[in-house]
Amino acid sequence: MARSVNSSRSCGLKPLAKVALVLEIGALAAVPLVLSAALRSHREITVHDPGIRGGPADAGNPFSGLNTEETTTFNDGQTNFTTVFAVPTGLGPLFDENQCSSCHIQPATGGSGPAAPATNPVFNVYQLDGATNNMPSFETQTGPILVPRFPYMSNLTTLDGTVHQLFTITGRSDATGCTIQQPNFTQAQSEGNLAFHIPLPTFGDGLVEFIENITLTNNMSTVCALQSTYGICGTANISGHDGSVNRLGWKAQWRGLNLATGEEMNVQLGVTNEYFPAELNQTTGCDFNPVPESATDFNPSIPEDQFTGDPERMAIFMRFLAPPIPATFNGNATNGQTQFSTVGCQLCHTVSFTTPVSPFTFMSQQTVTLYSDLLLHHMGPCLADNIVAGMAQGDMFRTPPLWGAGKRMFFLHDGRTSDILTAIQDHYCVANGQYPASEANTVINTFNALSPQNQQDILDFLRDL
Ligand code: HEC
Ligand code: HEC
Structure with missing residues (x-):
């Protein structure tokens, strides 16, 4: 405009x-x-x-001052963040993408998406390895990456609000026998039952995580005291877990990076982990791996920084992003x-x-x-x-x-x-x-x-x- x-x-x-x-x-x-x-x-x-x-990108580097171990773990986490998943390593049965960095890449790894100039990465995965997905009409080649949620259940009254993944592994050469279908996005759209969220950048999220609750609520009180003039009074999204102020995500639905990463792994990639150990679709013939698919590895030959599951390492990567x-x-x-x-x-x-x-x-x-x-x-x-x-x-x-x-x-x-x-x-x-x-x-x-x-x-x- x-x-x-x-x-x-x-x-x-x-x-x-x-x-x-x-x-x-x-x-x-x-x-x-x-x-x-x-x-x-x-x-x-x-x-x-x-x-x-x-x-230059002006983002994507770690804080200066990391010691050797922190640097090694940051680099490991970054590798995990860019790892492409397939069914044997945990992808699906439902997924939006096959790597974190598909959606978190602009202007550097860990950022928002898609990369400029916009080329929507969901077009690279929907028929990858024989997958038979259709592309929902709301995704466009040069548009934003739209992760779809259904506000309501099929009765259009009961609240839902969860992500309904774009794609399934049906047809992929590494998923023989799985025949689940994609959600009916055309119907959801005609019923007005679709909401989209785009990826958020994670640079500096370690600092965001550590700001104290009282710092945020004191600021809230100061602004709310002026409400009669400006009409503004924020609401803290109080965590149902420990009563602190949630702060990540478009709706401030997440308190910190570990839980957010565990959830993103299962929701966006379909990779079960120690935070979210259950497959989101448990149709017989579509779950190919023991769960959790990404887990702490107690093999004594594994180096210390690779001992945890992926979510912890990826969370450390993002926490240390300046x-x-x-x-x-x-x-x-x-x-x-x-x-x-x-x-x-x-x-x-x-x-x-x-x-x-x-x-x-x-x-x-x-x-x-x-x-x-x-x-x-x-x-x-x-x-x-x-x-x-x-x-x-x-x-x-x-x-x-x-x-x-x-x-x-x-x-x-x-x-x-x-x-x-x-x-x-x-x-x-x-x-x-x-x-x-x-x-x-x-x-x-x-x-x-x-x-x-x-x-x-x-x-x-x-x-x-
Ligand atoms: C009442 C609180 C409030 C005020 C006042 C406000 N914003 Fe925002 N701003 C928001 C919220 C909430 C969003 C996200 C809305 C959404 O995504 O639907 C937002 C989004 C934005 C975005 C897009 C950011 C993104 O990541 O997509 C920009 C840019 C922005 N605001 C700039 C401004 C500017 C400039 C002003 C002053 C002229 C302003 N805002 C005033 C609350 C506010
Ligand atoms: C298909 C695209 C997509 C993929 C793949 C994806 N994300 Fe996201 N990510 C999003 C969207 C969309 C949001 C906003 C979620 C919301 O608030 O509804 C988001 C938000 C986040 C946030 C919150 C950032 C903030 O500051 O609020 C973190 C952290 C995050 N993602 C980490 C990851 C990790 C780690 C992975 C890989 C396991 C991943 N994401 C994979 C789309 C994606």
Whole structure:
């Protein structure tokens, strides 16, 4: 989405294309833009997403300061993360992909997906090794990787919310005798019973894991005290396991990396493990291996760093991944950073937290500049996906960290846009009978009332993250 308005600040700053004046009506700009004749005579500016930042990946390396053992384990975990699974090593019977890095690769291993320029990796696996899967119509070659969930059971009333994997191993040469069928996505789509989530990057997740609960809930209280002004009050997705604040995933459904990895192994790849030891489909003739398929290996010849199952090693790999490195801000991005906070984006996209003392010295008492409160917010019926996850209702999403946004291809939980300006505008939504209005409405109105140059500077700042 590109919007163009006259701007005095654009004079002499940036030579930008001259286009027609288009005012955002959907977002109900609270303050009308008063443009004097003098300003109109100046050059016009088109507020636009500068696009994916070029240059090096600026992500994917471990923290500096890892010792030799930590480095070895990081490297091992990275190898596991990129390992291609087949049926004898645990793939299926249901799966979305055959390796973690198929979906977590942009702009480096551990990131989001697909790799830029977008080539959806599910097209590489659906008929691999003789598999007879059909490609669901919602997946496109150059679009986002859409992992499908069914909000409701087949009666369309009882909540479901789980992933319904894209593919099965039926037809694969290493799965002779298995004849299970894919879910009926056409029917689910016609019933409106489909929700999509795209991969989230894992850079810096070790720091995210270690931020203390009270740090998050104190921040929550501070913002909630201003609720009458901004209409924003986050909800912590409290873990049903130990009562702490869950923080990973689009719905903050995961507390930490170990459990998330165990679940991703079974859900995305179909590889059973010590966290999730049962095959998700137990049809006779489709389960080829003893369970768990990835397990602690007590063979005395196995080196120490390879003793655990895959989830632990992959979790260590991600835990030790340093956060994305932002670009050096120029004057515009520096102003954008200020505007980001002035407008109120930081009421949800909290600029930073500090980690407590950690046995991993490189993660101890660190400033975590993630741009997220890690809390859930009502985002209105326009974004609602009807997926309920713990305390996350069908219209609630965790504020996603914005570090690394400069290298992201697709935005929002279902990857509906690759334009960062559209991602901002899509925060705005009025209530319907089912869900309240988006908590972000006041902030988005304020954003829309900014001068075009200030809006542009925010976009430049975001693409420098
Ligand atoms: C088919 C694509 C796909 C594959 C393969 C995949 N993931 Fe994911 N991953 C996702 C999606 C989609 C999400 C967002 C899940 C959600 O919140 O609904 C995600 C989220 C995550 C997160 C949470 C990140 C955060 O900061 O919130 C972690 C950790 C993760 N994946 C690890 C893994 C690991 C480890 C593997 C391999 C065992 C893996 N993933 C394989 C698609 C994939
Ligand atoms: C009420 C809380 C709230 C406010 C205020 C808010 N955001 Fe967000 N933001 C979110 C949530 C929640 C999402 C994820 C929504 C989804 O995926 O459906 C999000 C998503 C995003 C994304 C996409 C990130 C991704 O990983 O896909 C960007 C970019 C973003 N916000 C920027 C901003 C900017 C800039 C502002 C200020 C103009 C702002 N946000 C204000 C809560 C907020």
